Amino acid sequence: MFQSLSDRLSNSLRSITGKATLTEDNIQDTLREVRMALLEADVALPVVKDFVESVKQRALGQEVMKSLSPGQVFLKIVQSELETVMGSANEGLNLAAQPPAIILMAGLQGAGKTTSVAKLAKLLKERDKKKVTVVSADVYRPAAIKQLETLAGEVGVDFFPSDPSQKPVDIANAALSHAKKSFADVLIVDTAGRLAVDTEMMEEIADLHRALNPVETLFVVDAMTGQDAANTAKAFGETLPLTGVILTKVDADTRGGAALSVRSVTGKPIKFLGVGEKTAALDPFHPDRLASRILGMGDMLSLIEEAEQKVDKAKAEKLARKVRKGQRFDLEDFRDQLQQMNNMGGITGMLDKLPGMGNVAQMAQQNLDMKQFARMEAMINSMTPAERRKPELIQGSRKRRITKGSGTQVQDLNRLLKQHKQMQKMMKKMKGGGMQKMMRGMGGMMGGPGGGMPPGMGGSGGLPPFK
Known part of the structure; x- marks a missing residue:
């Protein structure tokens, strides 16, 4: 995420963070590079000017001059100003209204509105325990209504049917009536998008809002x-009383211009980030955490929260008990670990949040066959329960049957069995107190008992989602 901006800023700041004293000259040189990095990231020019000026004023002030490590304080100033640009804190949804609380989604065609409706519905249902109804008032795009119906079924929320022959306001009123009768807590309304901002579209969405x-x-x-995102949001904001922004496709954005511009240009907070295609890939926006990631410091808090929400604690505990008793680590346990890791965004998603691992995540993305884990799971699913419990049974004709059933090659299966054997040996070493000793050793390297690792990733509370 925002890899090119992160690389440029990290390189610009590396030269100054080790300096014993800061002068106007070396601050100016660094800020010139920071300015170029931000402009290349497609951050809006007024935002860049204000940001650089704020950093300069603070860097030449007393908080740096009196510090024993001025370079480090300068880095903290840059981080603090990045947070200010993006919004000082996470701003959640305000659903304090007589049910159903209505959420209206607006945006251009292709921005990911319909997918975001489903992602938000899933988040509200699972995290906030809300009963959610969704409806599509997009009568122009033929597949929009069907797409939302499919996604609503996938995330398990109530879908109110509509028809392209109806008027958007009539659809919305009927959906509201239905939501009240079914005692829904939240009604999310998907609206039509256009390829560009136009008068007709704005009038229609203003009518819906009224x-x-x-x-x-x-x-x-x-x-x-990039910068166009902020300008489009501003145009919408002049017609609609926007309460917030959802930035989509953030996982594919290496520049970060939109994230750094939207708040300043529109005055509206970014509330969520779309970080992938899956319906679970919607994250609450935390400016402080994103600033930390942009500067290469990782985002351990988000990783911990993900572990709390997405790791199956019952399975983690069951495996921890097996390991402590020295019981066999079988292929079903291995499959559970693959699924846990996948729930947390895969190996690159996890690496990206660890301090200093942004480049490693990028290299992993380029060099790893990201479909490998899906193939491994398919092979394990093609085995019989007995084969999963006793992998030594898998020989000759069994191998051919498993690879045929999973659409893989025998060498793929051999590789899987070898990896499982290696994990099995590692688990044996953790019998009794071996796991605690290993985690204490890791804790020493990462700062304190358990190393600040997420629940299920250290100590006796379970094992990492994947090793």
Whole structure:
């Protein structure tokens, strides 16, 4: 995420963080590079000017001059100003209204509105335990209504059917009536997008807003459009009383211009980041955490929260008990670990949040066959329960049957069995107190008992989602 911006900023700041004293000259040189990095990241020019000026004023002030490590303080100033640009803190949804609380989604065509509706519905259902109804008022794109129906079924929320022959306001009113009767907590309304901002579109969405009077009006925008994202959000903000922004396709955006511009240009907070295609790939936006990631310091808090929410604690505990008793680590345990890791965004998603591992995550993305884990799971699923419990049974004709059933090659299966054997040996070493000793050793390297690692990733509370 924002890899090119992160690399440029890290390189610009590396030269100054080790300096014993800061002068106006070396601050100016560094800020010149920071300015170029931000402009190349497609951050809006007024935002860049204000950011650089704020950093300069603080860097030449007393907080740096009196410090024993001025270079480190300068880095903290840059981090603090990045947070200020993006919004000082996470701003969640305000759903304090008589149910159903209405959320209106607006944005251009192709920004990911419909997918974001499903992602938000899933988040509200699973995290906030809300009963959610979704409806599509997009009567122009033929597949929009069907797409939302499919996604609603996938995430398990109530879908109110609509028809392209109806007027958007009529659809919205009927959906609201249905949501009240079914005692829904939240109604999310998907609206039509256009390829560009136009008068007709704006009038239609303004009519919808007047009819529904939503508590949240969220603008969905593609992060990869950079500075244009902020300008489009501003245009929408002049017609609609927006309450926040959802930035989509952030995982594919190496520049970060939209994330750094939207708040300043629109005055509206970014509330969520779309970080992938899966329906679980919607993260609450935390400016402090993103600033930390941009500067290469990782985002351990988000990793810990993901572990809390997405790691199956019952399975982790069951495996921990098996390991402590020295019981056999079988292929079903191996499959569980693969699934746990996949739930947390895969190996690159996890590496990207670890301090100093952004480049490693990028290299992993380029060099790893990301479909490998899906193939491994398919092979394990093609085995019989007996084969999963006793992998030594898998010989000759069994290998051919498993690879045929999973669409893989015999060498893929041999590699899987070898990896499982290696993990089995490692688990044997953790019998009794071996696991605690290993984790204490890691804790020493990472700062304190358990090393600040997420629950399920250290100590006796379970094993890492994947080793």
